[in-house]
Amino acid sequence: MAEITLKGLAHSYEKTPKGAADYAIRQMDHVWHQGGAYALLGPSGCGKSTLLNIISGLLEPSEGDVLFDGQRVNELPPEERNIAQVFQFPVIYDTMTVFDNLAFPLRNMNTPEYRVKPKVLEVADILELTPLLNRKAKNLTADEKQKVSMGRGLVRDDVTAILFDEPLTVIDPQLKWKLRRKLKEIHERFNITMIYVTHDQLEASTFADKIAVMYDGQVVQFGTPRELFERPAHTFVGYFIGSPGMNFMAVKYQDEQAMFGNQSLPVSESIKRAIAHASSNNIKLGIRPEFIDISASPSTESLPVEVISVQDLGTYSLLTYKLNGQTFKARLPEGHSPVGEAAFAEFDTAKLALYIDEYLVETGHE
Amino acid sequence: MNNKVPNNKAWLLVLPMLVLVAFSAIIPLMTVVNYSVQDVLGPNASFFTGTEWFKTMLNDEALQAAFLRQISFSLIILAIQIPLGIGIALIMPKRGWQASAVLILITLPLLIPWNVVGSIWQIFTRGDIGLMGWGLRELGISYNITGDASDAWVTIVLMDVWHWTPLVAMLCYSGLRSIPEAYYQAARIDRASKWAVFRYIQLPKLTNVLVIAVLLRFMHSFMIYAEPFVLTGGGPGSSTTFLSQSLATMAIGQQDLGPSAAFSLIYFLVILLVSWVFYTTIMHMQKDKPPHGGA
Structure with a gap:
C-alpha cells in the first residue's frame, strides 16, 4: 500500500532547460493518497503522460523527488516499484494464450504454479475473460486485449497503484462504458490507488473521486468533479470543464x-x-x-x-x-x-x- | 459475403498480367520442359525420350553428392546467419548518427558483386600475399583451401556469412524498430527478464521478417554459384562443387541440353517445395489451435 508524493517535481526533456517553455512538467507538489481513484485530466501535450511515466519509473524526473510512503524512489526502475501501468494501445504478448499473458508477471517473479492458477482464474473471472483463457491473445478484439493488459496489472498481489494512460482510446463507445464500470468495481474491491489519465472530462468524472486538471505542465486544480465545475481555480479549468x-x-x-x-x-x-x-x-x-x-x-x-x-x-x-x-x-x-x-x-x-x-x-x- | 456478381468480362482485367507472366516465366519454363523430354543431337535431330532424363539425373551419384553438399551448405549458413543476424540487430545503435554509420558499414558487403566477393576471398586466403592465409601460416596453423576440403568448406561458409549476414541483420533491425515503445515499457512493469523480452516480444514481432530472411537466404544459398566457383572452382576434387556448378558444367561445358533441362526442373521443384513447406508451417503455427469441445 502506498501514498505517492511528488515533491518539488519538475521534468524537462532538454539536457539544459533554459526557460519555463523547456519544461514538460513545471515544478509541482502533489499527494496521491492510498486507495484513491484519481483522474489526471488535460489536453494533449500538457504533460499528463510524462507525469504518469515519472510515477511508474519509466522516466526519471530531472528535478525533485517521487516518494512512495515517504521513501524516495527516483532511481528505482518500474520493476521495483510495485506499480502496474496500462497503456493507450493494448500491449499483449502475441504468442501466448490469455492465461499465459495473465500469468506472465507472476511467473516472472518465480511464483509457484499452484499459486499462479487460482490468481489468474480469479482475475479472469472479474474481467470476464474466463471463456477466452485458452485462446491465443493475438486473435482477440481490441477491448478484450485491453482487458488482458489490465488483468496483468491486477494479478500481482504486491501492486499498490495502477496507472492508466488513456486506456479506452481504442475501445468502442458502448464498451467504454462497461469497462469503466469494471474499473470502478475493481477499485472498490481491491482498494488500490488508481490514477487515470484522460482528456475526456466525462471519463474523468465518472471514474474518479478527485480530478487533477493539468495545463501547460502544471496541475492547476485538484478537486472533486463538483468543485471543478463550481469553483474553477484557473481560467483553463473553467474553459476545459463543462x-x-x-x-x-x-x-x-x-x-x-x-x-x-x-x-x-x-x-x-x-x-x-x-x-x-x-x-x-x-x-x-x-x-x-x-x-x-x-x-x-x-x-x-x-x-x-x-x-x-x-x-x-x-x-x-x-x-x-x-x-x-x-x-x-x-x-x-x-x-x-x-x-x-x-x-x-x-x-x-x-x-x-x-x-x-x-x-x-x-x-x-x- | 454472397453479394458477388459473376461477370466473365473480369478475366479481361487479368489478361495483361497473364501475358506478362507468360513471357517472364511460363514460356521460358516451358522451353526447359520441352528440352527435358528430348535428346537433342543437333538443330534438326532430336528424339522424344519421356522421363528417361529425369531417371538418369535422379540416379546420378555425382549429382546426389552435390545435392547433399548443397543442402548441408544451406542448413549451415542458415544456422549461422539467422541467429547472428538477430544478434547484430539487437546490439545495433537505435538512433543518432551511430545508427546511420553502423547501417552503412554493415551494408557494404551487400554492395559487392558476387564474383568480386569470390576474388576478394581468393586473395585474402592465399598463403603468400593474403592477410588471412599469411596470418594463419605465420601462426603455424596449416591452412590451404586448394588442398584441404575442410579448409575450403570453412572458407566458403565464412565468406557467405560475411557477405549475407548483413541482409538478415538489416531485416531484423527494421523489424525491431517497428515494435512500439509501450511493449518494452509494459514488459518492464511486468518484470520480464531480458530473455523474456526477447522470447515473448522481440522474437514474435520478428517472425514475419525472419520468414522473409530465411526464405531469401535459403533460395539464394541453394543456388550459390559465382563465389565458390571463383574461390575454389569446386575443389579440391569435387568437395565444394554445388548443384549450380554441376548444372553449368553439364549445360554449357558439355552441351547436354536434355539432361540439364531435366536437372534444372528438379532443382527448381526442390527449391519451390522446401520454400512452400517452410512458409505454410510457419503460417500454420500462428493460427489458433482449434478450441477443445465446441465454444
Whole structure:
C-alpha cells in the first residue's frame, strides 16, 4: 500500500532547460493518497503522460523527488516499484494464450504454479475473460486485449497503484462504458490507488473521486468533479470543464465600477473590492453558460445583447450571443421561449468568479 | 459475403498480367520442359525420350553428392546467419548518427558483386600475399583451401556469412524498430527478464521478417554459384562443387541440353517445395489451435 508524493517535481526533456517553455512538467507538489481513484485530466501535450511515466519509473524526473510512503524512489526502475501501468494501445504478448499473458508477471517473479492458477482464474473471472483463457491473445478484439493488459496489472498481489494512460482510446463507445464500470468495481474491491489519465472530462468524472486538471505542465486544480465545475481555480479549468466552457470577460476598474469595455457590470461588493485592489491588469470575470439568464424584456441588472444563433441540443438549447463584440454562450433550459434578434442577459452575480492573472481570487458568493 | 456478381468480362482485367507472366516465366519454363523430354543431337535431330532424363539425373551419384553438399551448405549458413543476424540487430545503435554509420558499414558487403566477393576471398586466403592465409601460416596453423576440403568448406561458409549476414541483420533491425515503445515499457512493469523480452516480444514481432530472411537466404544459398566457383572452382576434387556448378558444367561445358533441362526442373521443384513447406508451417503455427469441445 502506498501514498505517492511528488515533491518539488519538475521534468524537462532538454539536457539544459533554459526557460519555463523547456519544461514538460513545471515544478509541482502533489499527494496521491492510498486507495484513491484519481483522474489526471488535460489536453494533449500538457504533460499528463510524462507525469504518469515519472510515477511508474519509466522516466526519471530531472528535478525533485517521487516518494512512495515517504521513501524516495527516483532511481528505482518500474520493476521495483510495485506499480502496474496500462497503456493507450493494448500491449499483449502475441504468442501466448490469455492465461499465459495473465500469468506472465507472476511467473516472472518465480511464483509457484499452484499459486499462479487460482490468481489468474480469479482475475479472469472479474474481467470476464474466463471463456477466452485458452485462446491465443493475438486473435482477440481490441477491448478484450485491453482487458488482458489490465488483468496483468491486477494479478500481482504486491501492486499498490495502477496507472492508466488513456486506456479506452481504442475501445468502442458502448464498451467504454462497461469497462469503466469494471474499473470502478475493481477499485472498490481491491482498494488500490488508481490514477487515470484522460482528456475526456466525462471519463474523468465518472471514474474518479478527485480530478487533477493539468495545463501547460502544471496541475492547476485538484478537486472533486463538483468543485471543478463550481469553483474553477484557473481560467483553463473553467474553459476545459463543462460543456460548453466558462465565458470570460476582461474587466477593469473605472469610476468605482467593474467595466467590461464600456459596459458597467453588476457585481457583488466583494468582487468589486478585489478588482479595485488588483495589482495586475490581467483581470477577468468568468460565468458559466448555466448561470446566464436570458429574457426578451429588460430588467434592472440585465444587459442588451445581440443573438447570433440558437442550437437545440435535445435536453437544452445553447444560445450564442454577442456583447461588446465578444461571443458568449448561454444555456437555455428546456421549454424556454425562443428569443428574437435582441435579448437581455443577466448574470447570476453569486456565480460570477474573478480571476486575476488567470487564477481564481474571489467569487460573488460570500 | 454472397453479394458477388459473376461477370466473365473480369478475366479481361487479368489478361495483361497473364501475358506478362507468360513471357517472364511460363514460356521460358516451358522451353526447359520441352528440352527435358528430348535428346537433342543437333538443330534438326532430336528424339522424344519421356522421363528417361529425369531417371538418369535422379540416379546420378555425382549429382546426389552435390545435392547433399548443397543442402548441408544451406542448413549451415542458415544456422549461422539467422541467429547472428538477430544478434547484430539487437546490439545495433537505435538512433543518432551511430545508427546511420553502423547501417552503412554493415551494408557494404551487400554492395559487392558476387564474383568480386569470390576474388576478394581468393586473395585474402592465399598463403603468400593474403592477410588471412599469411596470418594463419605465420601462426603455424596449416591452412590451404586448394588442398584441404575442410579448409575450403570453412572458407566458403565464412565468406557467405560475411557477405549475407548483413541482409538478415538489416531485416531484423527494421523489424525491431517497428515494435512500439509501450511493449518494452509494459514488459518492464511486468518484470520480464531480458530473455523474456526477447522470447515473448522481440522474437514474435520478428517472425514475419525472419520468414522473409530465411526464405531469401535459403533460395539464394541453394543456388550459390559465382563465389565458390571463383574461390575454389569446386575443389579440391569435387568437395565444394554445388548443384549450380554441376548444372553449368553439364549445360554449357558439355552441351547436354536434355539432361540439364531435366536437372534444372528438379532443382527448381526442390527449391519451390522446401520454400512452400517452410512458409505454410510457419503460417500454420500462428493460427489458433482449434478450441477443445465446441465454444
